[in-house]
Each structure stands twice: as C-alpha cells, then as structure tokens.
Amino acid sequence: MPTNEEITRHHDADPLGNPWVVGPPPGETVTIVPHNPEWAHRYQDLAGKIRAALGAAVLDLDHVGSTSVEGLAAKDVIDIDLTVADPRDEDAYVPALERIGYVLTIREPWWHEHRMLRFAEPRVNLHVFGPDCPETIRHRMFRDWLRAHPEDRARYEEAKRAAVPGGGTVMDYNGRKEKTIREIYDRLFRAAGML
Known part of the structure; x- marks a missing residue:
C-alpha cells in the first residue's frame, strides 16, 4: 500500500520524456x-468487454475522470483505470485490447509505468497501472470528493470551462486547469488527514 507521502505527491511531466x-x-x-447519464452505462459496457478480453489479467477496473461524476460537465471521453500485475509486460494485455479496438498511445515508464490506450468510438482513455499505484488511489479520491462536494464540483467545472478558450492541445487544456485541481486535492488530502 502506498504511503500518504506517495499518494499526496503531485506528478509533473518529465520534460525530457517522450x-x-x-x-x-x-x-x-x-x-x-x-453531464450525460449514459456515461455510466457506457462505462459498464466497456468494462464488460475489457474484462472479457483480458480475463484474470484484470486486477481492478474503475470509471474515473469527469464522466464518472454525476452532474459534472466533461469532455465526452470515458476515462478508465485498469490495474494489471505489471504494466511493463505489455504482451499480457495489449494484444488482447488491440483485438477489441484499443490502440496503445502513451508509454510513461517514469510515471508509475503508466500506459494509455485509446478507443476511437465511443472515445475512451484506458489508463493502465500496476497494483497499489498511488495514482489510481488519487483518481478515486478525487472522483469521490467531487461526488460528495458540490462546491468543488462547481469550482472544477468552472476551471474546465475557463481552460477551453485557450486552444492548443489537450495537454495545454489540462495545464490550464491544474491549479484548481491541485487546490481541490489539497482540500481532500487535508480532510483525509493525509497532509
């Protein structure tokens, strides 16, 4: 199990990493x-197909990100966290996911061995991590906090809407809302007694 220090540490992209x-x-x-109530049903359908493709290789599967928070406006992209025994062992999960339409898009060995596969329609970002990864814990904590705290849910939605007009890439958009995300994380970590 990760320590509080590992869970509360923010990740900054590796400036030299590709x-x-x-x-x-x-x-x-x-x-x-x-918010689209169909997002929850879409996740259930996608999760069933991932579990069928991977079988016992799936250690955990979770709907995360903004589409998992009722009432929160979002990009129409389902974010899913998939936990496997070892993300580095791509042969254990990537070929089976490719057979059902996923494409390995991101490989970040410097960030908890994160892999991300995309599905085109409906849009899905499938994030792959290993067991006891601090990032999957952070994702669930953030989702659950927004579900339970309408004031921070509204604050986050406002930050998302304010980040759109800047244009650029999705990474640029993510960067513009990062300050608000970190403020919310600070509140939820303090409320959990982790800081």
Whole structure:
C-alpha cells in the first residue's frame, strides 16, 4: 500500500520524456458538454468487454475522470483505470485490447509505468497501472470528493470551462486547469488527514 507521502505527491511531466508510442495524435478541439447519464452505462459496457478480453489479467477496473461524476460537465471521453500485475509486460494485455479496438498511445515508464490506450468510438482513455499505484488511489479520491462536494464540483467545472478558450492541445487544456485541481486535492488530502 502506498504511503500518504506517495499518494499526496503531485506528478509533473518529465520534460525530457517522450510518452508517444507512435507520435502525438492529431490536434483536437476540446469541447465540454453537460453531464450525460449514459456515461455510466457506457462505462459498464466497456468494462464488460475489457474484462472479457483480458480475463484474470484484470486486477481492478474503475470509471474515473469527469464522466464518472454525476452532474459534472466533461469532455465526452470515458476515462478508465485498469490495474494489471505489471504494466511493463505489455504482451499480457495489449494484444488482447488491440483485438477489441484499443490502440496503445502513451508509454510513461517514469510515471508509475503508466500506459494509455485509446478507443476511437465511443472515445475512451484506458489508463493502465500496476497494483497499489498511488495514482489510481488519487483518481478515486478525487472522483469521490467531487461526488460528495458540490462546491468543488462547481469550482472544477468552472476551471474546465475557463481552460477551453485557450486552444492548443489537450495537454495545454489540462495545464490550464491544474491549479484548481491541485487546490481541490489539497482540500481532500487535508480532510483525509493525509497532509
């Protein structure tokens, strides 16, 4: 189990690291849409297909990100955390996921051995981590905090909407809302007695 220090540590991208497996994807316009109750059903369908493809290789599967928070506007992209025994052992999960349409897009060995596969339609970002990863704990804590704290949910939605007009890549958009995300993490970590 990760320590509080590991869980509360913020990740900064490696400025020298190149995460793209086959180069960055083409630019896309970030669009925020109202919460869609179908997102929860879409996740259940996707999760069933991932479990069927991977079988016992799935140690955990979780709907995270903004589409997992009822009432929160979001990009129409389902974020899923997949826990496998060892993300570095790509042969244990990537070929099976490729057979059902996922494409390995990101490989970040410097960040908890993170891998990310994309599914085109419906849009999915499938994040792969190993057991007891601090990042999957952070994702669940952030999701659950937003579900239980409407004031921070509204604050986060406002930050998301304010980040869109800046244009650029999705990474640029993410960077513009980072200050608000870290403020919310600080509140939830303090409330949990972790800071």
